[in-house]
Amino acid sequence: MKFNIALLAGDGIGPEVIDQAVKVSDAVANKFGHEITWKPALTGAAAIDAVGEPYPDETHDICAASDAVLFGAIGHPRFDNDPSAKVRPEQGLLKMRKALGLFANVRPTFTFPSLLEKSPLKRERIEGTDLVFLRELTGGIYFGEKGRREEGETAYDNCVYTREEVQRLAKKGFELAMTRSKKLCCVDKANVLETSRLWRETVQAMEKDYPEVEVSYEFVDAVAMRLVQWPNSYDVLITENLFGDILTDEASVISGSMGLMPSASLGSDIGLFEPIHGSYPQAAGKNIANPMATVLSAAMMFENFGLQEEGKAIREAVNKALNEGIVTEDLSDGGKAYGTKEVGDWLASNI
C-alpha cells in the first residue's frame, strides 16, 4: 500500500521523537512492502514563530490531503503563564481537532511487566491493567460558546452535546468493546448534568444493538477513585471531552509507563497519532527523550489502516528493547542509558 502521512513534529522534544517514529515506520514499510511519503508541516509554537499561528491553513491542507497525521508534541513555557495570550499553541490543537473532525481520542493505559516497579501504585493494584479510554474530542465545554458579561465580572462556558455526537463516539466504544472483553463503562455525571443525562440515555438506547456488551454507568467522581484503587477492573471507557481530559491523564500515570503511552484521535476519515507526553522543552535537543510512545503511536497508525501485523512488529520490537534494556535514561535505572536516536536505530533494525 501507499500512504501519504503528514508529519507534525511540533515543539521541544517533538522533532527528535518523531524522527525515530519515521525511521521505525519506514523499516516496517520496507519489510511489508508499503510506501510512505512523509509530508512535514508546521504546528505549535514552531508555527507561531514562523507564520504567526499554531495551526496554519497550509498545515491543515497538508493534513487534510494525507492518509494520517503523525504528531510529536506542542507547547512552550513562554506561553504557560499567560493563559489569556491572544495566540497559544493549544488553540492550534483545538482548531486542528475540529478541522479534521477528530471526535474520538483513543487513550490506552497498559502495563509492561518490566516497568511495574515504576508505578506509584502497589504492584498488586496495577498488575494486569489494560484499559482504553475513548474521549469525545470535538464537543462539550471545550467548543461551546464562552465569554464574559457584566463588564468582565461574570464568565461563562457552555457545555453542549447533541445525541448524534454521543452516538458516533459511543459506537466506536461498543465496537472496541466487541474486540476486547465486551465490557463498556460510560462515565458521566448524570446526577447533576443534563448533557450527562443525554449521554446516558443515548448509550442506554444503543445497548440493544450490542447485546453481547455488558455496559456499566459510573459517575466521573467514582471513576476518579476507582482508577487509583482498582485500575485493572476497567476495560473500555467512554466519556465526554472534559471528563476525558482529566481521567485519561490520571490513568496515564498509574501504569508507571507514561513515557510509553501512545494515543490516536480518530474521526470519520483521517486519524492523528501522537504520544501522550508533552514537549518537555528542558530535554529538547539533548538526545535523551524516550521515543517509544511516539513509535507505539505509529503502531496504532498501522493498526488503524487495518495492518495488524505491521503494528505487531513495532510492538514486539519495543517489548524486546525493554527486555534487553535498550532504553533512554528515564527507564535505565542507573544502568546503561541509550540516546533517543540510538533507541530509534535499534528499534528500526529489529523490525
Added chain:
Amino acid sequence: MKFNIALLAGDGIGPEVIDQAVKVSDAVANKFGHEITWKPALTGAAAIDAVGEPYPDETHDICAASDAVLFGAIGHPRFDNDPSAKVRPEQGLLKMRKALGLFANVRPTFTFPSLLEKSPLKRERIEGTDLVFLRELTGGIYFGEKGRREEGETAYDNCVYTREEVQRLAKKGFELAMTRSKKLCCVDKANVLETSRLWRETVQAMEKDYPEVEVSYEFVDAVAMRLVQWPNSYDVLITENLFGDILTDEASVISGSMGLMPSASLGSDIGLFEPIHGSYPQAAGKNIANPMATVLSAAMMFENFGLQEEGKAIREAVNKALNEGIVTEDLSDGGKAYGTKEVGDWLASNI
C-alpha cells in the same frame, strides 16, 4: 458556650455513625463546659419517603436556625439507575448547599501512620501527605442553566462564575494557607475555559494581599496526575465546583484512610460537617460502619467554632483508638473488630 446543632442523619449507615458523633460531641461538651441541643431533621431518601422531597422546608428551617449542621450520608440504591427520576436525594444536597450558602467545601486528605499500608500507593509516595482542597460548592456548572433544545436532541449545561464568587472562595484559601505552610495551588483549565481564566486572574489579583503566600497555578489534568504521583507535594488547593468534585474524590482514596476522612462546608454563617463516605446501604443497621469520619467531622465543627482544644481532644481520641486497635472491621485486618457503637463508646469515654 451553648449550641443548637441540626442533626441530619440521612440514609443507610448515616443514623448509626451520626449517633457516635453525637455521643463523642456530648462528651466533649461535658468536659469543656458547653451545652449542645441537638435538632434532628429529615433529609435524603428518608425525607423523600416521609414527605416527598429530600430537603424539606422544615429541615431547612431547623438548619437555618442552628449554629451548625452535622450530616450523616444520603443516597439509596433505588435512585441510582434512574438519573432522570423527578425526585432524587442528590437534589436535596444541592438545594441545601445553595439555601444555606455553603460555598466552600473543605476536604482534607491526610494519612495515619498506622494506616499507610491501606493506601493503593506505595509508602514513599503517600507518606506525609497532608493536603486540603477548598472546593467551590454553590456555583459553576452545577447551578447554571441547563436543559434541552431541538426536541430533546441537544442538551446543554451552563458553567457560570462571577468574580465575587471566586474571591470569597479564594479568600478562604489564602487564609487557610496562612495557617499552614503558606502554599496555595489554584487549579483550573485556563488554557481552554473562560471561567477558568476569570478564576486565574482573580486569584492573581489577590496575591498582593497575601504577600507571604506562594501561589501556583496548575491545570486540572496535571493535578489529576500529580495527586497520584506526588500527593505530598500539595498543601492547600482551591478549585471550582466540578473539578473539585472529581479531584477531592481522587484525593480521598490515595491516603488509604477514606473511611476516616471528614469534611466541612462553610459559608458566611452556618457550617455543615459530614464524613466524605457514602450511605453504604449494604452495611446499614449491622453495627459495622466506621464512625470515625463522622466523629472527625464533629472535630472540624468544634474547630470552626474556634474551639481548637475541643477538636484536638477528639482527634487525640481517634488516634489513640487507631493505635490501640479499637476499630471497625474495615480497619481490623483480621484482628478483633469492634462494632460502630462500641467504637463510639470507647471514643466518648476517652475524651
